[in-house]
Amino acid sequence: xxxxxxxxxxxxxxxxxxxxxxxxxxxxxxxxxxxxxxxxxxxxxxxxxxxxxxxxxxxxxxxxxxxxxxxxxxxxxxxxxxxxxxxxxxxxxxxxxxxxxxxxxxxxxxxxxxxxxxxxxxxxxxxxxxxxxxxxxxxxxxxxxxxxxxxxxxxxxxxxxxxxxxxxxxxxxxxxxxxxxxxxxxxxxxxxxxxxxxxxxxxxxxxxxxxxxxxxxxxxxxxxxxxxxxxxxxxxxxxxxxxxxxxxxxxxxxxxxxxxxxxxxxxxxxxxxxxxxxxxxxxxxxxxxxxxxxxxxxxxxxxxxxxxxxxxxxxxxxxxxxxxxxxxxxxxxxxxxxxxxxxxxxxxxxxxxxxxxxxxxxxxxxxxxxxxxxxxxxxxxxxxx
Ligand code: PMH
Numbered sequence: 001x002x003x004x005x006x007x008x009x010x011x012x013x014x015x016x017x018x019x020x021x022x023x024x025x026x027x028x029x030x031x032x033x034x035x036x037x038x039x040x041x042x043x044x045x046x047x048x049x050x051x052x053x054x055x056x057x058x059x060x061x062x063x064x065x066x067x068x069x070x071x072x073x074x075x076x077x078x079x080x081x082x083x084x085x086x087x088x089x090x091x092x093x094x095x096x097x098x099x100x101x102x103x104x105x106x107x108x109x110x111x112x113x114x115x116x117x118x119x120x121x122x123x124x125x126x127x128x129x130x131x132x133x134x135x136x137x138x139x140x141x142x143x144x145x146x147x148x149x150x151x152x153x154x155x156x157x158x159x160x161x162x163x164x165x166x167x168x169x170x171x172x173x174x175x176x177x178x179x180x181x182x183x184x185x186x187x188x189x190x191x192x193x194x195x196x197x198x199x200x201x202x203x204x205x206x207x208x209x210x211x212x213x214x215x216x217x218x219x220x221x222x223x224x225x226x227x228x229x230x231x232x233x234x235x236x237x238x239x240x241x242x243x244x245x246x247x248x249x250x251x252x253x254x255x256x257x258x259x260x261x262x263x264x265x266x267x268x269x270x271x272x273x274x275x276x277x278x279x280x281x282x283x284x285x286x287x288x289x290x291x292x293x294x295x296x297x298x299x300x301x302x303x304x305x306x307x308x309x310x311x312x313x314x315x316x317x318x319x320x321x322x323x324x325x326x327x328x329x330x331x332x333x334x335x336x337x338x339x340x341x342x343x344x345x346x347x348x349x350x351x352x353x354x355x356x357x358x359x360x361x362x363x364x365x366x367x368x369x370x371x372x373x374x375x376x377x378x379x380x381x382x383x384x385x
Pocket of ligand 1: 357
């Protein structure tokens, strides 16, 4: 297999770059042509790999990137990404000069922030800003027309500052009931209506809103989860107008295979007892890789067959009950397809009683990410070596 030689423990994630590209294109096809696609690549592109996803998204038609905080934006710059990057979260006003130097767009979420930013910004700097309006998410953002007008004035009277965009974020766009969503949208329209002049980029939609609410697109959308091939919620999954392809998969190889006699035990606490003579395989993945203890009992695919994790999951290893004896080195797929059988991210999210967003995010950086295009390995991100 091609992945040999790139890392020295047989556990790795794969990111299908064709799927990322296809998802961006499918979503773009669903949007009017003049709506910009802002690819949300925060949290290391939801665990997929920031610069790799950024490049694939830009190639497929995204025109801008968004991250949560400035270090993530700087990481993209360090990796050679020159596209526009918007920081969605709060940055410290003391750090505005670094943003200006690197051409990173910051979010204005409070009048006081702007006052402080103006005090420290160098005389010859140029800083692009997007104003964030809090229309009901209750996280960060300007909440009144008075404060919005004050922010607009503070920006307009300062030639070092340029109002490049304005946006809000929805709390319930992924729900079928659109009552709260409609209120947020109406408030956003009312707030931006109070500006003297609309900035060039106006955006409000995450994946769910971009796909389900044509009335909320303005001239840009911020798409995260759908780009990775995942539905924003199980509630709207059946109604999504585009076909999404999961990009993330997770694999390991059996490092030890053995037969246990009836009554023999497995793992910490010796809580699992072989009910009969069974074949047991050990996988080199554990909770320190994000394959947390709650996944005990979850199945993995070996030769296309579902094999459950037995006993407690350890820090770096876990054990599975095999359908029969299989050779050491056999691939076990923890997320993804194998011989016509699939374990989806949604299945893992359900087992963990969480949302699909969380699953690739929690697969820790010690699991190398391998990038595939047309079936070929085109890149590797191993944070350890
Ligand atoms: N815009 C903002 C401000 C966001 O916080 C997010 C996701 C997105 C766009 C993209 O949303 P999507 O992935 O649903 O398309 N933010 C988060 C979050 O803070 N927790 O979960 C998702």
